[in-house]
Amino acid sequence: xxKKQKKMRLRIILSLILYIICLFIPxxxxxxxxxxxxxxxxxxxxVLQKAIRNIKNGQIFDENFLMTIATxxxxxxxxxxxxxxxxxxxxxxxxxxxxxVGKSRESIASLMDIRPDFANIEHDGEIIQVxxxxxxxxxxxxxxxxxxxxxxxxxIEGSSSLDTAALTGESVPRDVYNGSEVISGCxxxxxxxxIRTTKEFGExxxxxxxxxxxxxxxxxxxxxxxxxxxxxxYTPTVVIxxxxxxxxxxxxxxxxxxxxxYRALTFLVISCPxxxxxxxxxxxxxxxxxxxxxxxxxxxGNYLEALSKLKIIVFDKTGTLTKGTFEVxxxxxxxxxxxxxxxxxxxxxxxxxxxxxxSALRNAYNKKIDYLRISDTKELAGLGISAVIDGKTVLVGxxxxxxxxxxxxxxxxxxxxxxxxxxxxxxxxxxxxxDEIKPNAQNAIKxxxxxxxxxxxxxxxxxQKAASYVANTLGxxxxxxxxxxxxxxxxxxxxxxxxxxxxxxxxxxxxxxDAPVLSRADIGIAMGGLGSDAAIEAADIVLMDDKLExxxxxxxxxxxxxxxxxxxxxxxxxxxxxxxILGAFGYANxxxxxxxxxxxxxxxxxxxxxxxxxxxxx
Amino acid sequence: xxxVFKMQDLECAHCAGKMEDAINKLxxxxxxxxxxxxxxxxxxxxxxxxxxxxxEAQKICSKIEKDCVIIR
Numbered sequence: 001x002x003k004k005q006k007k008m009r010l011r012i013i014l015s016l017i018l019y020i021i022c023l024f025i026p027x028x029x030x031x032x033x034x035x036x037x038x039x040x041x042x043x044x045x046x047v048l049q050k051a052i053r054n055i056k057n058g059q060i061f062d063e064n065f066l067m068t069i070a071t072x073x074x075x076x077x078x079x080x081x082x083x084x085x086x087x088x089x090x091x092x093x094x095x096x097x098x099x100x101v102g103k104s105r106e107s108i109a110s111l112m113d114i115r116p117d118f119a120n121i122e123h124d125g126e127i128i129q130v131x132x133x134x135x136x137x138x139x140x141x142x143x144x145x146x147x148x149x150x151x152x153x154x155x156i157e158g159s160s161s162l163d164t165a166a167l168t169g170e171s172v173p174r175d176v177y178n179g180s181e182v183i184s185g186c187x188x189x190x191x192x193x194x195i196r197t198t199k200e201f202g203e204x205x206x207x208x209x210x211x212x213x214x215x216x217x218x219x220x221x222x223x224x225x226x227x228x229x230x231x232x233x234y235t236p237t238v239v240i241x242x243x244x245x246x247x248x249x250x251x252x253x254x255x256x257x258x259x260x261x262y263r264a265l266t267f268l269v270i271s272c273p274x275x276x277x278x279x280x281x282x283x284x285x286x287x288x289x290x291x292x293x294x295x296x297x298x299x300x301g302n303y304l305e306a307l308s309k310l311k312i313i314v315f316d317k318t319g320t321l322t323k324g325t326f327e328v329x330x331x332x333x334x335x336x337x338x339x340x341x342x343x344x345x346x347x348x349x350x351x352x353x354x355x356x357x358x359s360a361l362r363n364a365y366n367k368k369i370d371y372l373r374i375s376d377t378k379e380l381a382g383l384g385i386s387a388v389i390d391g392k393t394v395l396v397g398x399x400x401x402x403x404x405x406x407x408x409x410x411x412x413x414x415x416x417x418x419x420x421x422x423x424x425x426x427x428x429x430x431x432x433x434x435d436e437i438k439p440n441a442q443n444a445i446k447x448x449x450x451x452x453x454x455x456x457x458x459x460x461x462x463x464q465k466a467a468s469y470v471a472n473t474l475g476x477x478x479x480x481x482x483x484x485x486x487x488x489x490x491x492x493x494x495x496x497x498x499x500x501x502x503x504x505x506x507x508x509x510x511x512x513x514d515a516p517v518l519s520r521a522d523i524g525i526a527m528g529g530l531g532s533d534a535a536i537e538a539a540d541i542v543l544m545d546d547k548l549e550x551x552x553x554x555x556x557x558x559x560x561x562x563x564x565x566x567x568x569x570x571x572x573x574x575x576x577x578x579x580x581i582l583g584a585f586g587y588a589n590x591x592x593x594x595x596x597x598x599x600x601x602x603x604x605x606x607x608x609x610x611x612x613x614x615x616x617x618x
Numbered sequence: 619x620x621x622v623f624k625m626q627d628l629e630c631a632h633c634a635g636k637m638e639d640a641i642n643k644l645x646x647x648x649x650x651x652x653x654x655x656x657x658x659x660x661x662x663x664x665x666x667x668x669x670x671x672x673x674e675a676q677k678i679c680s681k682i683e684k685d686c687v688i689i690r
Contacts, residue, residue, distance in 0.1 A: 214622070
């Protein structure tokens with residue numbers, strides 16, 4: 001509890017005791033009024049003060065004013081004890097509310113407790129702590145075991161493992177050593193690291209992430225905007241209704257003016273929209289904060305709202321569904337050659353090429369290439385390569401090359417790029433190179449269907465065969481293949497045109513080269529955002545690591561957030577309307593009205609904080 | 619120019635909304651947002667007039683919530 005809250009607690013206890021004493025003192029009306037005014041002022045003087053000040057400032061319909069009118073009104077019609085009790089109850093509610101808000105703020109702050117407070121630099125042989133803002137690009141910083149890396153950079157001395165959980169939600173530590181790139185916000189677990197910074201603090205990953213999450217409230221969800229707009233009209237409307245009620249009820253229902261006045265007072269108490277105004281943004285902020293804890297950055301409540309209605313997901317293939325790196329996955333030999341020899345000849349022949357296929361071959365060979373053995377390398381456009389190795393003519397290329405050179409070969413049918421090899425005109429085998437599908441991708445897609453995604457589409461530049469292999473393996477319902485990078489936007493636009501208006505489409509890519517598509521889709525989701533500024537910049541939602549499973553986590557968080565927000569809206573409005581109606585017919589007293597105001601607010605805040613609590617527990 | 623300021627003693631969410639509205643109407647302010655949970659005020663405004671805009675914003679905040687302070 002803060003000092004302010006403790007003071008309020010004392011006032012509540014004091015006036016409660018005095019109030020109870022007043023209830024048991026037998027006295028005539030005038031003395032009774034005087035007695036009840038003592039606890040009333042102890043508990044309510046600040047409300048009265050604020051009300052007067054706000055009227056001076058032209059802020060009429062504020063809850064302090066409404067409470068003042070309501071309680072003074074109660075005194076006027078002779079309900080002294082009710083006047084005090086209502087004020088007391090209101091202040092208790094306010095105290096609870098302030099406490100609950102404080103607690104939520106604390107837990108949100110701890111969710112985002114990844115901001116590094118200092119950086120260590122060496123100065124005249126001593127290690128000193130400085131503000132990370134003061135460190136320049138290229139300066140050397142020292143990170144001891146247990147400390148957070150404050151700024152992005154490259155390790156120049158030492159090795160350690162890093163805890164990236166705060167950024168990615170991933171619990172397996174990442175090993176770093178001389179030359180590794182490291183990202184701010186990670187915690188250094190074991191050894192001391194010397195790091196040469198590559199960015200300023202403000203441009204470092206951790207600052208970007210924090211900015212993003214903190215600024216996310218600028219992009220409000222429709223639900224949030226609805227609440228703000230609603231609040232603007234709600235209070236004046238209820239106050240006017242109260243006035244109408246006070247004047248008209250005696251004529252309609254034949255009740256006394258005192259009675260109708262009392263009913264109007266209950267209206268005033270209910271007229272503050274606080275429950276909604278606090279709890280809805282709190283749910284969204286909790287959702288966004290919680291998602292960031294899982295390594296999912298959401299740039300605004302509007303995206304969280306859209307994500308909860310997601311129906312169609314368009315995937316980029318390379319780097320999203322597949323690992324994005326080519327590897328030799330299968331070797332088929334013919335005519336008495338060993339696997340190693342086949343790889344050796346292919347790697348040597350391709351050694352001058354920069355193509356990803358050749359680097360896959362070189363990686364598989366994994367020995368230093370002796371360029372002296374190679375001569376006469378010729379690139380045969382659209383076919384492959386011809387080279388002379390150890391005096392023998394080696395052909396490495398596709399099926400067309402084999403046909404072109406009239407070589408008797410065995411055609412091989414498999415997913416991926418197939419490289420055929422012939423030595424001195426004789427076919428010796430083929431090597432299959434694939435961009436491997438990510439482990440768990442299959443499960444991840446299945447989970448998405450289980451969550452009610454109706455359509456998945458894969459976009460790729462590959463040919464039909466390679467595309468359908470990946471799509472079939474993963475269970476993706478639709479695909480578009482042989483696309484040039486520029487075609488992807490129009491492909492997404494086509495799908496956008498075909499869908500219903502209430503279906504939300506997301507594009508998932510690796511954030512490299514697909515910025516136009518990311519911005520064209522309803523929601524642009526970039527994967528593997530850790531360390532890639534372009535992805536963080538272009539996307540609406542960034543998955544910090546490259547795990548597809550995070551997609552369904554993100555959807556679940558979004559749905560939970562929306563559910564809580566809707567619960568709060570329905571609960572708060574329901575209670576208020578119910579008490580308004582009961583109050584109008586004289587069935588609800590002021591106690592019920594105060595409950596419909598602060599009580600409902602507290603319950604709604606507690607409900608919102610479930611979102612935060614669920615995630616902090618993890 | 620966009621700047622973020624921390625706020626102190628911001629207790630009422632409804633008030634934060636009112637402050638946001640009023641600050642947005644100030645001359646020279648592109649966009650202002652108040653994040654009630656994080657207690658942060660973000661002002662996107664003409665850099666040279668930022669000081670006078672902040673004075674105005676502080677007046678608005680004090681009017682709506684007496685103790686509320688924008689920390690510069």
